Amino acid sequence: MIDLDGTLVDTLGDFVAVLNQVLSDLSLPAVRREFVEHTIGQGSEHLIRSVLAEVGAPPAQYDPAWTLYQHHYERLNGLHAAVFPGVMEGLVALRALGLPMACLTNKPAAFARELLKRKGLDRFFDRVFGGDDFERKKPDPLPLLKTCEALGSASSTTWMVGDSSNDARAAHAAGCPVALVRYGYNHGQPIDEVPAQRHIDRLDQLIG
Numbered sequence: 001m002i003d004l005d006g007t008l009v010d011t012l013g014d015f016v017a018v019l020n021q022v023l024s025d026l027s028l029p030a031v032r033r034e035f036v037e038h039t040i041g042q043g044s045e046h047l048i049r050s051v052l053a054e055v056g057a058p059p060a061q062y063d064p065a066w067t068l069y070q071h072h073y074e075r076l077n078g079l080h081a082a083v084f085p086g087v088m089e090g091l092v093a094l095r096a097l098g099l100p101m102a103c104l105t106n107k108p109a110a111f112a113r114e115l116l117k118r119k120g121l122d123r124f125f126d127r128v129f130g131g132d133d134f135e136r137k138k139p140d141p142l143p144l145l146k147t148c149e150a151l152g153s154a155s156s157t158t159w160m161v162g163d164s165s166n167d168a169r170a171a172h173a174a175g176c177p178v179a180l181v182r183y184g185y186n187h188g189q190p191i192d193e194v195p196a197q198r199h200i201d202r203l204d205q206l207i208g
Helices: 012-025 035-039 044-054 059-076 088-097 109-119 144-149 165-174
Strands: 102-103 127-129 161-162 180-181 198-200
Touching: 012 035, 012 059, 035 044, 035 127, 059 109, 102 144, 102 165, 109 127, 127 144, 127 161, 144 165, 161 165
Parallel strands: 102 127, 161 180, 180 198
Antiparallel strands: none
C-alpha cells in the first residue's frame, strides 16, 4: 500500500493553485504555501476547513468552497505536480516482485485515479482507494484493513509506504509494517522522529 501526495507525487503546487483560486473566487485573501504544506494529508475536507479558518472566513463558507474546490481541482489536477525522483524506478522494482499493490490516499478517489493516470503511474496498481471510499480516513486504520482485504493479504505482512505520521499511525493501528519517505509532507515535523520499520530517501531504496 503506497500513499500518493508527498510519497509518489509532489502535489503541493496543485493544492496551492487550487486553494488560492477558490479563495479568489470567494473574494478571500490567498493562503501561504508553507501553511498548505503543513496542513495537507488529512483529506480535502480538513484542508478546506483549515484554510478557511486561516484566512478568517466564517465556517458557512465551507459548502461553496468545497464546490469550487472540486471544480478547480478537476481542471488543475497534476498541472503543478511532479513525480518524485526514484518513484518510477521503485514502482518498477516493486511490480517485478509480483505482489499485489494498492495506492491508498486520503485524496478523493476520482482525483487520485486521474492524477495517477496523468503521471503514468496507474499501471502499477491493482487497486486505488481514496479518502471517500471508506467511512474513515487515515490515520484511522480502517482504510488499511479494507485495502488489505481487497488485496487478499494479511495486514501483518502488508507494508504501508507513506510520508507522514498519519500513514504511520494508521499502519501501527492496523498491524502493518510501515516505511516512511523523508521528502514528503509531515505537517512540518521531522519524519525521522516518527516510529517506522524503515525511513528512506527514495522509493527505489525500499527493496534491498
